[in-house]
Amino acid sequence: MADSATVFHGTFVHSTKEEDMVIHSDMVIGVKRGKIIFIEHETSLPDLMSEYSVPRDNVRHLEKWQFLIPGLVDTHIHAPQYTFAGSNMDLQLYDWLNTYTYPTEAKFKDLTYAMDVYSKVVDRTLKNGTTTACYYATLHRDATNLLLQVIEKAGQRAYVGKVNMDCRTPSFYQETTEESLEETEKFVESTISKKNPLVTPIITPRSIGTSSEELRTSLGQLSQQYQLPVQTHVLETRGDLATFDHLHVWDKAGLLKHNTVLAHCVYMSEVQLDLLRQRGSGIAHCPNSNITLRSGFLDVRNVLAKGCKIGLATDVSGGYSSSMLDALRSASQVSKTIAIQREERGENYKMLSYKELFRLATLGGSEVMGLDETIGNFQVGKDFDAIVVDPLVENSPFDVFSTDTFSDIIQKFLFLGDDRNMIDVFVAGTRASGR
Incomplete structure (x- = not known):
């Protein structure tokens, strides 16, 4: 990622000090020079793009059922x-x-x-x-x-x-x-x-x-x-x-x-x-x-x-x-x-x-590892270490049904998923691996 910020728009899943798992839907995460600079609801996206001079091409809209998790x-x-x-x-x-x-x-x-x-x-x-x-x-x-x-x-x-x-x-x-x-x-x-x-x-x-x-x-x-x-x-x-x-x-x-x-x-x-x-x-x-x-x-x-x-x-x-x-x-x-x-x-x-x-x-x-001030979840100021998960990727090791909730799909990924579902892997904002 260059000097201009990159934005991820969609759902992200992470842990906090207080909760083992939190699912945030309809959110935007801004990343610049490898660090998270904002986490806001999607309604703030136009103002954030203006404030941080984010090019339209730098906004990645996650598809249905795709989500972000920490590395x-x-x-x-x-x-x-x-x-x-x-x-x-x-x-x-x-x-x-x-x-x-x-x-x-x-x-x-x-x-x-x-x-x-x-x-x-x-x-x-x-x-x-x-x-x-x-x-x-x-x-x-x-x-x-x-x-x-x-x-x-x-x-x-x-x-x-x-x-x-x-x-x-x-x-x-x-x-x-x-x-x-x-x-x-x-x-x-x-x-x-x-x-x-x-x-x-x-x-x-x-x-x-x-x-x-x-x-x-x-x-x-x-x-x-x-x-x-x-x-x-x-x-x-x-x-x-x-x-x-x-x-x-x-x-x-x-x-x-x-x-x-x-x-x-x-x-x-x-x-x-x-x-x-x-x-x-x-x-x-x-x-x-x-x-x-x-x-x-x-x-x-x-x-x-x-x-x-x-x-x-x-x-x-x-x-x-x-x-x-x-x-x-x-x-x-x-x-x-x-x-x-x-x-x-x-x-x-x-x-x-x-x-x-x-x-x-x-x-x-x-x-x-003594790194929880730097990585581990999505917080402003932390490094953007993240995985883009796609449950619907071609040849996925598990299936998604119309009756599945987001919680169901997260569990299926954790217990049935593999690297095929990890379509992008980022370390400090830089794409390190992906399909």
């Missing part, structure tokens, strides 16, 4: 693992890591290979409506820089992390503490020097078990020095309960902050959730992965009741799909499974509604 936010995805997404689902976590993941990630020292994989995963996630992603790369700084370059060229918003591991991994895929810190700081400085507001380096100790105390402490200092977000894995399996007091370890290292993204958190205690809320850190809920690797079921209802931040994630390739709509559907199934288990014990359990799931995939994810 989807994937709070946890392993870019190099995209190579075997949809396969190698026969093992549980730690055997899976040693058998498939570490050997695959070690290949990324080959930059030709890395370019092929990273180009495809970024393209695929954007097609699936992921306007913001929290990526893990590998140990390799050069390949991580390559991922960042691919993201920049594609126009996606992302956190990108060079993975840190200095112990308890195969010798062919491990760094020394000194190498890990030196390479990470070089990556951080080179990324910051680009001054690209869409791409941020994120401090990425892979897990407690694969990072020494010295490395964790030093990374904590690095995150404070450069004021960077943090991501890691926490309490993914029941076996993790026997190792460390996970949150205390991260907190001691200075890595538990308002923009710390903690993946999984399936087995977190009430005390740990309290600490999480106090620090303002958030949970990346990875339901597909937690089922596929047989790790367990995260009780999202309890997390929400404790007042903690939580969003959704694909966790490719532990999760076999790179679609955030799949993450939403998997989260629904997990919630219903927990409801069945509780009801069998005579408990009254409220499963997650489609409106709550929609919020987790959009505004909830932005809160977890």
